[in-house]
Amino acid sequence: xxxxxAKIFTFVLLFLFFVSPNAIAYEIVNYSNMDVRNDIVxxxxxxxxxxxPGDETVKVITVANRTxxxxxxxxxxxxxxxxxxxxxxxxxxxEGTSPFSAKGWIKPEVDKxxxxxxxxxxxxxxxxxxxxxxxxxKYGAVFVATIPQKSENVxxxxxxxxxxxxxxxxxxxxxxxxxxxxxxxSDKSIYFTNNPIKFSFVFTNKGNVHLKPKGFIEIYNLIGxxxxxxxxxxxxxxxxxxxxxxxxxxxxxxxGKYTANLILEHQEGDNxxxxxxxxxxxxxxxxxxxxxxxxxxxxxxxxxxxxxxxQITFKK
Numbered sequence: 001x002x003x004x005x006a007k008i009f010t011f012v013l014l015f016l017f018f019v020s021p022n023a024i025a026y027e028i029v030n031y032s033n034m035d036v037r038n039d040i041v042x043x044x045x046x047x048x049x050x051x052x053p054g055d056e057t058v059k060v061i062t063v064a065n066r067t068x069x070x071x072x073x074x075x076x077x078x079x080x081x082x083x084x085x086x087x088x089x090x091x092x093x094x095e096g097t098s099p100f101s102a103k104g105w106i107k108p109e110v111d112k113x114x115x116x117x118x119x120x121x122x123x124x125x126x127x128x129x130x131x132x133x134x135x136x137x138k139y140g141a142v143f144v145a146t147i148p149q150k151s152e153n154v155x156x157x158x159x160x161x162x163x164x165x166x167x168x169x170x171x172x173x174x175x176x177x178x179x180x181x182x183x184x185x186s187d188k189s190i191y192f193t194n195n196p197i198k199f200s201f202v203f204t205n206k207g208n209v210h211l212k213p214k215g216f217i218e219i220y221n222l223i224g225x226x227x228x229x230x231x232x233x234x235x236x237x238x239x240x241x242x243x244x245x246x247x248x249x250x251x252x253x254x255x256g257k258y259t260a261n262l263i264l265e266h267q268e269g270d271n272x273x274x275x276x277x278x279x280x281x282x283x284x285x286x287x288x289x290x291x292x293x294x295x296x297x298x299x300x301x302x303x304x305x306x307x308x309x310x311q312i313t314f315k316k
Contacts, residue, residue, distance in 0.1 A: 026110050026123035034118040036068035042144055042163040046236075049127050050170045057127040061108075061165050063144050065115035072114050072147040075123075077103045080141050080166065082241025086202065089243045092141065100239065102140035102169050105129060112147075127169060135173025137209035137239050141166050168236060170209050177268040178207040179237060184262045184277035191283045196248040199230075201262060201277070204242040211237050215264035215274075219249060222257045232264065254283040 041064040049057050065071050079098035083091050097103070107126045115121060125142055145162040183202040191197055203213050214234035219227050230249050237243045249260075258281055265274045 026113070026121055028113075028115065028119050028121045030116065031064075031118045031120060034064070034066055036117065037066040038068065039066050040064070040071070040144070040146070040161055040163055041066060042165060044165060046166045046168065047125075048168045048170070050172060051127070051129045052172045053129055053133045054131045055129050057129075059125045059127065059167075060122055061125055061142060061144075062120060062122050063115070063163075064120040065117055068117050070114065070116045072149070073112065073144050074147055075108045075111050075113075076143045076145065077106050077108065078141050078143060078164075079103050080139050082205070082238025082243065084242050086242065086244040089241065090238070098139070100137055100139050102138035102167060105138065105169065106140045106142060106167055108142055125165075125167075127167065129169070129171060133171045135171050135175045135208075137175075138169040138171065139167065139210075139238065140169075168210055175209045176207040177209060177211060179203060179205040179211045179213070179266055179268075179273075181213075181262075181264050181275040181277060182242065184260075184279055186260065186279055186281050189281055191281065192285060194251050194254055194283065194285050196250045197281070197283075198246055198248055199260060199262070199279075200244055200246045201264070202242055202244050203237050203264070203266075205237040205239050207268075208239050210239060211266045213237065213264050213266040215262065217247065217249070218261040218263070219251075220259045220261065227251075227254075227258075232262075251283065255285065257282050 043062050047059045049059070051057055063073070079093040079096070079101045081091050081093075081098045081100055083089055091098075105128055107128065109124045109126070113121055113123075141164045143162050143164040146160055148160060180203070181201060182204045183200075185200055187198040187200070199217060203211075205211050212234040213232075215232045217230040217232065219230070221227050228249065228251070230247055232245065232247055235243070235245055260279050260281070262277045263274065264276070265272050267273070
């Protein structure tokens with residue numbers, strides 16, 4: 001009997017030692033002065049992981065409840081990929097599996113939790129790359145969603161809020177990095193105000209891992225002088241997809257013809273690939289047109305007045 005109790009006690013100790021730390025490793029902190037903003041905040045929105053087959057990486061996700069009330073949450077993992085739809089560049093697969101599936105590699109340490117208003121939870125996410133993983137990109141998202149509270153009113157509509165963190169995993173090895181700039185344009189050819197001018201370009205990724213193009217747009221006036229530079233921060237383009245990026249230029253005072261020169265670069269292995277495209281457009285603000293028109297009208301009136309005086313003089 002004593003031996004049996006000792007075995008049970010030993011088993012309980014081992015269970016507490018090996019299981020409990022992972023089960024309760026997440027941390028919840030309350031910030032009593034947190035403002036009510038009727039939202040939930042998750043960070044970071046994206047994790048990039050570069051690992052070899054057999055590696056394990058641990059990342060941390062933070063979720064804060066600013067709804068003003070206690071909320072129950074669930075944690076889910078989904079696959080996602082890029083698309084060629086420029087207006088909807090990311091596709092989530094729900095319970096399905098994508099060609100670049102990573103949801104079997106991503107394991108959050110918690111699947112449900114409760115936060116009062118002002119609570120912030122920090123929990124670990126384990127990324128385990130299988131020994132037989134092939135080189136290239138794998139993509140999964142960790143979503144945190146509210147669990148609607150049960151209501152006796154059958155007509156009540158439950159609203160579910162869901163936010164997520166994207167995991168972009170690059171398995172080291174002989175990967176295919178190949179992409180190119182496919183389009184560069186402005187939303188108009190003639191602008192009649194000095195409001196922000198929108199440029200857009202499309203980058204296509206034909207490799208098997210995500211790329212991160214970046215660069216800048218140089219603005220030149222009619223005589224070829226550089227008047228401004230607009231930075232293009234890096235952004236990810238998933239494999240076998242195309243993604244549009246929009247940037248804005250706000251001129252202080254512009255008039256006439258301008259040329260925008262896009263210089264975009266990305267990495268393909270150890271090589272930096274640089275591409276350029278140019279477009280032209282005109283800025284003719286209404287206020288300047290009004291001034292020019294007013295000056296021309298004034299000149300015309302003065303000319304008519306002077307001409308009439310000259311005619312009167314000649315008649316005399």
